[in-house]
Amino acid sequence: MTRRILGLVGIGLIGGFLSGLFGIGGGILMVPLLILILKVDQRHASALSLAGVLPAAIVGSITYAASGTVDYLAAAFIAVGGIVGALIGTRLLRTIPLGWLRWMFVVLLLLVAVRMFLELPTAAHQGVTVVSALLLVALGLVVGVASGLFGIGGGVLIVPALVSLFGFDPVIAKGTSLLSMIPTSISGTINNWRGKLVKPIDGLVMGSAAALASFPGALLAHVIPARLSNVLFAILVVAAALQLAWRAWKLRAKG
Template sequence: MTDSPRPGIIILIVLGAVTGLLSGLFGIGGGIVLVPLLVLLLQFPQRLAAGTSVAAILPAAIVGGIGYAVQGNVDWIAALCLAIGIVIGAQIGSYLLSKVPTGFLRWMFMVFLAAVAVSLWFVVPQRDSEIGITWFSAVMLVVTGLITGVLSGLLGVGGGVVVVPILMFFFGASDLIAKGTSLIMLIPGSISGTLGNFRRRNVDLRAAAALGISASVLSPLGSVLATHISPLWSNIAFSILLAFVLVQMALKMRKPKTK
């Protein structure tokens, strides 16, 4: 994708701020919300929106991850295992991004949103739970990171929407540790995916910088708010947010295209 939209800085800052707050609150990169907003509001092509989102995730992930780490809500061994997988997977995903048809990509993204929203109603962790690290669980964390990296590069999501529910449901993590560990994992994943997307010209660096910097301002606030919301209500709020985005994308795709 060679031509990129040139939206105003103000709208980018606003979208970035919203993304950063959600990033810190739910332990996600924010791409799950940012990609649809870039497509629906700013008319970004799907591939460019995905690539730009991956780049914009980086500042918010760094700042939000620090916020969780300061509060002791990061499992560093799990984050390292996930990071190993996501760095490799992000390169695969960014390659597939330039090959997969746009229409299929949008439907894949919508199915992905629906699956995550439903899963959140079945995953309600205990706040004092921790991740038990064994050789087997370490290998499975690397595999999880690999799959997450592919989805990150392909769909433009940071991967937190995949990793957070998996860490809670399959690895026994509390919601706060899952969110903090996810944000730390997103840092190398975002760097890897952005390098791949940049080579294939699927990223708007100007927009990514504006989005990322503004997102990093509110990301710490989100991480603080997360500690004051129960795991159940956090899951409910997240699933409602994803359902709203899904409905908006479905309505957009049903509208006839006009030249």
């Protein structure tokens, strides 16, 4: 038990530091760490990662809110879709075969790596209208499904969408994304707990460690040029994808 707790703390510290360094939600990094270090399967890693998103999202959103860089109305609309999406995603998590989950997550990692090399276009921000509100709910639904299924925080999807489709300032997009993920994480984690996929205390331990470690990572991020940071993160994600692909291939070979 002690060894497991230490492992969760260690993974939280590593994932949180890298999350702060690269400005990406820790879930995309902690899921591979859980699989490769603690040897949990894809299903339990995704459930645990989603629970771990909560402490970091709370701490991060408070930080952004203190500086006035959160759009509360947009976050609310995203959260509406996210809550429903998380319920759908966590239900799929329990039903999709493990082999499919492994390869789907590998593909997600590779798509994220490609995304880091792309320059985002910026739309003109028009405020929240009826149409944009419906689109924000739809965005939350998609992100909620992905979060429930893969255990990711959603920032890797929400932030680019808010910047390129809705014209948000990148900093406000990050703050809004973090706030919207709080109810999404709670919704998905409750469903995973009911499905006996996760113990919320495990997510709290790992997520709290990640939240603490994200601060020194964020400080270091101000020293590294943004383009170099994107390249380093993409290399890290591709390396994780190759490791997981190799592991999935070996498990498939064993039948």
